[in-house]
Amino acid sequence: MAASLDVSGHCLCGAVSYNATAVSHDVSVCHCGMCRRWTGGPLMYFDVEGAPVIEGAESIGIYKSSDVGERGFCKRCGSVLFWKVAGEDRYTFTAGSLDTPSGLILTKEIFVEDKPAFYEFANPTEKLRGSDAMSAYTGDEPK
């Protein structure tokens, strides 16, 4: 059984920091065009249970990128921080924002159909199409 764990993280300039409960040490990669454009690489994220405790929330900018999701970033330094289900306390935070990224395991790649050809991960992972991955967040049947 995967044990949840308390984690903390912060943006590059330190204006925003957070404490949250990660579902596990599992990290996923999202190759979708929106995540890649937003972050500058494939987005590496972990799932969080419930609402995080955020310090410096006044420095957070929110951009609603689709009907489903919104993206949080630091308005001072531009660090990408989280993707969340719009209107719900369902958050994923970036692996890069963690204070201590030890013990992480890359277990999943999603939106594999959107991955460009120029990079590839060596890690053995579960690979999901976007609609299959998103059903976990939206509750919709995979398309």
Next chain:
Amino acid sequence: MASAGHTVKGHCLCGAVAFSADVAKLEVDACHCSMCRRWAGGPFIALSCDGELRITGKDHLATYRSSEWGERSFCQTCGTSLFWHLVGTDHYALSANTLDDQSGLVLTSQIFIDEKPGFYEFANDTPKLTGVEVVAAFEASKGGES
């Protein structure tokens, strides 16, 4: 073949900021340094541009000075990480994933490999440089230009 180049165009997620630039090669590198990973959420994959960066929507662009030598620009409206700039030069590392056309891109190096955490690994077979090696290579290239 110095004249052979490519004009690339890109934009942020919300479209408020767009850019075009002339680059020598469609080669990209992945930076594993802790600043890039904290800023971009994962390794930052970038295309080198040495020259003019033509930007539209500049009023939406914000810049954060992350070190003595580098600054990072992003869209204030959507938070897209757009480019890293070597202060005082016309050298930019443009986010490859912001490009409108990403066909033809080749990952040819990985830098700051000494700061890469253990949990991920690219399968691409590329040279891997430590931070010290990157700085040394840059200093050498500066010497060569003078």
